[in-house]
Amino acid sequence: MKSGDVIPQLIWQFLALSLIAIGGANAVLPEMHRQVVDVSHWMNGAEFATLFAIAQAAPGPNVLIVSLVGWKVAGVPGALAATAAMCGPSSVLAFYVGRLSQRFREAPLRRVIQDGLAPITIGIVLASGYLLARGADETWAAAALTALTVLVVCNTRFNPLWLLAGGALLGVAGVVPF
Amino acid sequence: MTDPGVQPEAAGTPAATRKSVTRRDLFFAFLGVGLSGFGGVLPWARRMLVEQKGWLSEKEFTEALSLGQIIPGPNIVNLSIMVGARFQGAAGALLAFSGLMLAPLVIVLVLGALHEQYGQIDWVRRAIGGVAAVAAGLVIGTGFKMAMAQRRALWPVAIAVAAFVGAGVLRFPLIAVLLVLAPVGIAIAWKFRA
Numbered sequence: 273m274k275s276g277d278v279i280p281q282l283i284w285q286f287l288a289l290s291l292i293a294i295g296g297a298n299a300v301l302p303e304m305h306r307q308v309v310d311v312s313h314w315m316n317g318a319e320f321a322t323l324f325a326i327a328q329a330a331p332g333p334n335v336l337i338v339s340l341v342g343w344k345v346a347g348v349p350g351a352l353a354a355t356a357a358m359c360g361p362s363s364v365l366a367f368y369v370g371r372l373s374q375r376f377r378e379a380p381l382r383r384v385i386q387d388g389l390a391p392i393t394i395g396i397v398l399a400s401g402y403l404l405a406r407g408a409d410e411t412w413a414a415a416a417l418t419a420l421t422v423l424v425v426c427n428t429r430f431n432p433l434w435l436l437a438g439g440a441l442l443g444v445a446g447v448v449p450f
Numbered sequence: 451m452t453d454p455g456v457q458p459e460a461a462g463t464p465a466a467t468r469k470s471v472t473r474r475d476l477f478f479a480f481l482g483v484g485l486s487g488f489g490g491v492l493p494w495a496r497r498m499l500v501e502q503k504g505w506l507s508e509k510e511f512t513e514a515l516s517l518g519q520i521i522p523g524p525n526i527v528n529l530s531i532m533v534g535a536r537f538q539g540a541a542g543a544l545l546a547f548s549g550l551m552l553a554p555l556v557i558v559l560v561l562g563a564l565h566e567q568y569g570q571i572d573w574v575r576r577a578i579g580g581v582a583a584v585a586a587g588l589v590i591g592t593g594f595k596m597a598m599a600q601r602r603a604l605w606p607v608a609i610a611v612a613a614f615v616g617a618g619v620l621r622f623p624l625i626a627v628l629l630v631l632a633p634v635g636i637a638i639a640w641k642f643r644a
Contacts, residue, residue, distance in 0.1 A: 294625045296524040326561050329578050331487040332554020333524045339555055340562050351559060355551065362523025363531045367543055369521055370514070370532030384643050388636030389516035391606035392628065394597050395613025396519065397492065401589035402618040404490070408582035417580070421587025425493070426594050429501055435584045436488055443580020444573050 278346050279353050281312070286338055286357035293362065297335040304341070314345045335359060414448045471505055471537035473545050479503060480530050480549030487554065488581055491526045493588040496595070499533065506533070508599035515596075520628055526550070605642065609635045 285307055293300045301324070308314050315323075323344060327337040335358055342354025376382040409415040421435050442448045483494045492515075499506045506514065518528030527547060534546030600606055609631060616627040 291522050293522045293524075294520070294628065299624050322565070323562070326565055327558060330554055330558040330561050331491070332484055332551070332558065333487075333491050333526045335524045335527060336554055336558045339558055343559055343562055348559065351555070355555065359523060359527055359547070359551075362521065363527060363543070363547060365521050366518065366523060366528035366531040367535050367540065369517055370535050373513075373517060373532075374536060380643065384639045385636055386513045386516060387606075387643075388609075388634075388639035389520065389632060390512045390600060391609040392613045392631045392635055393512060393516040393519050394593055394600070395610035396617050396624065396627070397515075397596060398590060398593035398610070399614045399616075399618025400490075401586055401591075401593055402614070403621075404582065404586035404589055408579065408586050414579070414583040417583040418587040418590070421584045422591040422594065425588055425591025426598075429497075432493060432497070432584075432588050433486055435588070436581050439580035439582075439584035440577040441580070443576045443578070443583075446576065448576075448580045448583055 278314075279350055282342050282345060282350055282354045283357040285312070286342075286354050287361060290358050290361040291365070293358070296333070297337055297358065301337070304337070308341055314341070319344070411448065413442075417442065417448055471503075471542075473538050473542055475503075476534050476538060476542050477545040477549040479505075480534075480546045481553060484550045485553040488585065490585055490589050491550070493592040495526055495529060496592055505537070508596070512596050512599065520632065603642070605638050609638070 289300050289304060289307075292303075297304075305317070305320055309317050309320055320341075323340040324337050327334065327340055330336055335355065338358040339351045339355045342350035342352070344350075346353070373382060373386075405415070405418050409418050417439060421432075421439075424430055424435060425432065439448065479498055483491060483498050487494045496511055500508055500511050514529050514532050515525060517532065518525035521528060527550065530546040530550045531543045534542035534544070536542075538545070597610065613627055613631055616622045616631070617624060
């Protein structure tokens with residue numbers, strides 16, 4: 273199914289998902305799975321899961337799963353079309369919300385809204401870190417590596433790339449079994 | 451309580467001025483964030499914007515991320531749009547977004563093609579396991595750093611814990627967590643407003 277006429281279909285599906293994806297692409301993963309696998313029959317469930325794993329392994333935002341779905345269905349043009357469709361409407365919204373927030377930066381209500389939302393954002397960041405750790409830390413060695421990273425990040429400005437490289441080496445050496 | 455790290459007077463002023471950040475700066479800075487974002491972009495975005503470039507203060511970063519969180523779309527993509535727009539308008543937003551997405555898009559498509567060709571190689575899988583353990587620590591550390599920059603009071607801690615338990619432990623959908631906690635948080639913030 274690598275023909276050009278699926279691209280409009282891809283665009284339409286991801287445009288529709290864009291504005292309901294509160295929390296990012298992972299928030300609409302079940303709906304995306306339903307449309308891609310059950311409704312459009314573009315791939316089977318195992319293929320979808322594999323694409324998700326690849327998207328997780330790559331650097332970048334979790335929206336990359338959308339790029340891979342587009343690629344699987346219609347090659348590189350499909351990847352670009354799906355990514356643009358998924359990010360387009362929400363980005364336009366972000367643009368205007370950001371501008372609005374800047375314009376009212378001294379308004380008491382804006383400050384109150386931001387003060388009320390900030391702790392939720394922090395809680396969600398910590399929750400996603402916790403969920404990542406639950407998935408990654410199946411051994412004490414891996415958990416210790418996670419804890420060490422937290423300490424280094426909190427207390428130094430050490431470039432995390434070295435930590436990631438160290439983690440990769442320990443993984444290859446079998447110290448941190450997956 | 452006094453906190454030498456946060457100056458309340460300065461909290462409303464932008465950390466960097468409009469003129470000082472060029473379109474080229476935006477593109478390449480976000481390109482760097484996208485390139486190094488193995489296991490999550492958030493720690494890298496905060497490091498670049500707050501620690502390295504100083505384009506946003508710690509508080510401004512949390513504010514922009516909060517907005518990015520409650521509107522639809524990936525929060526980091528929304529953050530790049532808002533930061534780009536703030537310094538260079540629509541062109542800046544487009545450049546920051548393109549910079550952020552370019553490298554990851556190329557890499558993920560190459561990975562997808564390699565996977566189709568060679569399947570999964572064992573040592574690659576193990577390396578990803580090690581990277582994942584570090585990546586989790588990066589995200590947790592980033593959350594703690596963001597928390598340290600907040601005003602010290604009991605209610606934000608309670609709200610943050612509730613969000614953590616709801617999204618992390620009970621695994622409620624994010625939209626449910628936001629729908630319940632956002633009105634509560636805003637109402638309490640209103641009650642305790644300065």
